[in-house]
Amino acid sequence: MPILSLLQRDRTSQSNQRQRGIRSPLLYALLLTILCTTTACGNRNRTADKIAQDTQQAQDFDNSLTFNAVTLEEFDKKGRLWWKVKAAQASYSKDKKVARLQQPAGEFFQDGVSVLQVKGQQGEVQQNGQTIFLRGKITATDTRDGLVMKGDELEWQPRKELVIVRNNLTGTHRQMKIAAKEGRLFTRTQRLELQGQVTAQAINPDLTFQSERAIWQIKQQTLTSDRPLQIDRFNKTVLTDRATANTGVADLKAKTVTLKQNARLTLTNPPTQLASNSLVWDLQRQTVASDQLLTINNSQQQVALSGNEGRIDLKAKMLYLEGDVRGVGAKNQAQLNSDRLNWNMVTQKFEADGNFRYRQGQPPLNLAGPRATGTLRGQNILVGGGRVVTEFIP
Numbered sequence: 001m002p003i004l005s006l007l008q009r010d011r012t013s014q015s016n017q018r019q020r021g022i023r024s025p026l027l028y029a030l031l032l033t034i035l036c037t038t039t040a041c042g043n044r045n046r047t048a049d050k051i052a053q054d055t056q057q058a059q060d061f062d063n064s065l066t067f068n069a070v071t072l073e074e075f076d077k078k079g080r081l082w083w084k085v086k087a088a089q090a091s092y093s094k095d096k097k098v099a100r101l102q103q104p105a106g107e108f109f110q111d112g113v114s115v116l117q118v119k120g121q122q123g124e125v126q127q128n129g130q131t132i133f134l135r136g137k138i139t140a141t142d143t144r145d146g147l148v149m150k151g152d153e154l155e156w157q158p159r160k161e162l163v164i165v166r167n168n169l170t171g172t173h174r175q176m177k178i179a180a181k182e183g184r185l186f187t188r189t190q191r192l193e194l195q196g197q198v199t200a201q202a203i204n205p206d207l208t209f210q211s212e213r214a215i216w217q218i219k220q221q222t223l224t225s226d227r228p229l230q231i232d233r234f235n236k237t238v239l240t241d242r243a244t245a246n247t248g249v250a251d252l253k254a255k256t257v258t259l260k261q262n263a264r265l266t267l268t269n270p271p272t273q274l275a276s277n278s279l280v281w282d283l284q285r286q287t288v289a290s291d292q293l294l295t296i297n298n299s300q301q302q303v304a305l306s307g308n309e310g311r312i313d314l315k316a317k318m319l320y321l322e323g324d325v326r327g328v329g330a331k332n333q334a335q336l337n338s339d340r341l342n343w344n345m346v347t348q349k350f351e352a353d354g355n356f357r358y359r360q361g362q363p364p365l366n367l368a369g370p371r372a373t374g375t376l377r378g379q380n381i382l383v384g385g386g387r388v389v390t391e392f393i394p
Contacts, residue, residue, distance in 0.1 A: 065092035072099065074129040074158070080112035082158050085132065087123065099125040104134055108156055108163070108187070115187050116163060117141045118154060132156040140165060145190070145218060147173045149183060161188045169194075175221060175252055176202045180214075190218040198225075205255050205283045208232045221253040231257055233283070242266045243281060255284040270317065270345050273297045286314040294321065301348060302330035303376065307341065319343040325352070329376035333361030336376070348377045356383065 070090040074082045085106030090099050104123035108116040121136030134154040140163060141148050152167035163185040171178040171192075181196025193215050194200070200209040200216070200223055211229040216222070229248050233241040246261035259265070263279040265288060266272075275297075276290040294310040296319060297303075308323025325341040327350075328334070339354025351373050358367040358381055370385035 065094075065096070066090070070101075072101075072125055072129075076112075076158075078112075081109050083108050083129075083132065083156065085123065085125070097126075101125070106132075108158070110161065110187055114143050117143060118156070120154060130157065130159060132158075138165060140185075142185075142187075142190075145173065147171060147185075147192075147218065149185070151183075160186075162186055173218070174203070175218070176200050176216075176223075178216070192216040192218060202250070202252055205252070206234045206236075207250060207257075207283075208234070209250055221251065223250045223252070224248070240268050243279070245279070255282070257281040257283065267314070270298060271300045272345060273299075274312065288312040288314065298345065301377070303348065304328045305341070305343060312345075317345040319345055327376065331377065334376045335359045336372075338372070348375050350374065350376070353385075358383070 066089065068089050069086075071084065071086045072090070073084045076082045083106060085101065085104050087101035087105075088103040090101050092099055101123035103119075103121065105119040106117075107114045108118065118134060118138070118140045120134030120138045123132065123134040125132050132155070134156075135152065138151045138154040139148065140150075140154055149165045149169060149171045151165040151169040153165070155164040155166070156162075157164075165183045165185070167181065169178070169180045169183045171183065178192075178194060178198070178200045180194040180198045182194070184193040184195075185191070186193075193213075195213050198209075198211050198214045200214065201207070202209065202223075209223055209225075209229065209231050211225040211227050213227045214223055214225045214229075217224070226247050228246055229244065231243040231248070231250060232239055233243075243257060243259055243263070243265045245259035245263040248257065248259045248263075250257050257280075259279040259281070261277055263276050265274040265279055265281060267274070273296070274288060274290075275295045276292050278290050278292045280289045282288070289311045291309050293306065293308055295304070295306045296310075296312075305319065305321060305325070305327045307321030307325040310319065310321040312319050319342070321341045321343070323339070325336075325338045327336040327341065327343075336350075336352065336356070336358045338352035338356045340352065342351040344350070351371075353371050356367075356369050356372040358372065359365070367381055367383050369383035372381055372383045374381035
């Protein structure tokens with residue numbers, strides 16, 4: 001059970017408080033507040049309910065059970081300190097089931113070791129010490145890795161090893177800055193679940209991650225979302241690349257981004273869009289790879305390419321496609337097919353290998369052979385490597 005200790009400065013007040021039995025344990029649980037969960041309730045009903053709730057709680061508290069400069073403590077089953085909260089003032093409910101705190105500041109422990117330091121403007125200890133609430137300009141600092149979270153409300157559930165920060169959550173860490181409506185930190189696994197208008201700005205690599213839900217594995221340095229997401233890459237303050245997908249993982253340690261389901265990557269140099277159901281973007285090696293159907297569109301050069309799998313070297317501006325490769329050039333209605341294709345994304349020079357076929361509309365021409373090199377833009381195609389078929393269409 002939680003234990004209340006007084007830190008009064010004058011002996012007279014200490015004597016009076018002992019006569020009142022101040023070191024008695026907090027009792028049992030506060031009845032759960034029924035929350036309106038349907039959208040029909042609206043903000044007006046929630047505000048009215050909150051006023052009524054606060055009024056009822058004020059009536060439930062006894063001014064004779066108000067003490068200054070207090071410390072509340074709770075210990076786990078092994079006798080190790082579980083949590084400790086100091087407050088400028090504490091008021092107990094008439095049934096002594098709830099302690100209401102002013103200017104609380106405390107520590108949460110795990111296996112007897114401090115893991116989180118917290119403070120707020122107001123607070124409550126409920127449910128026989130199993131739930132602690134802090135409200136108003138909340139700050140929670142993880143003593144292990146320096147994560148600092150701020151918000152309007154904090155809830156600590158010691159048995160679940162769970163800290164919830166609600167309403168206007170912001171956070172800073174050496175890896176990134178975060179913002180969301182709510183965050184749930186599981187202290188033992190150092191897993192932070194973010195919900196509602198999530199924005200995470202990574203420091204290295206310089207990325208901005210946006211989604212409605214994300215999971216940050218702090219020790220593993222990964223950020224994962226099972227919801228539609230957007231990732232922007234910057235060079236200083238200039239947006240260079242943008243990725244979107246239905247799900248994805250950003251591995252900050254490996255500097256990779258894995259995108260799944262309806263994945264899109266838009267590059268600015270050269271202006272190109274990559275599309276697939278699986279994209280692995282290696283930011284350090286400057287490559288993008290896919291083991292599924294990959295489509296590449298360059299609107300500036302009016303060229304579209306696709307293959308069953310592919311890889312892009314962003315530094316060399318080279319594209320490598322394999323399996324049922326197809327290419328279309330809008331300028332002269334050109335089409336090519338092959339088993340494999342190496343394509344320069346700037347010059348449009350290509351090397352095709354395996355069952356190469358080429359068709360163009362102006363002037364009408366068909367070519368086929370084992371291998372080919374050339375450019376679509378210049379209509380300069382050299383076919384070789386074996387039997388070559390050339391067909392001129394009058």
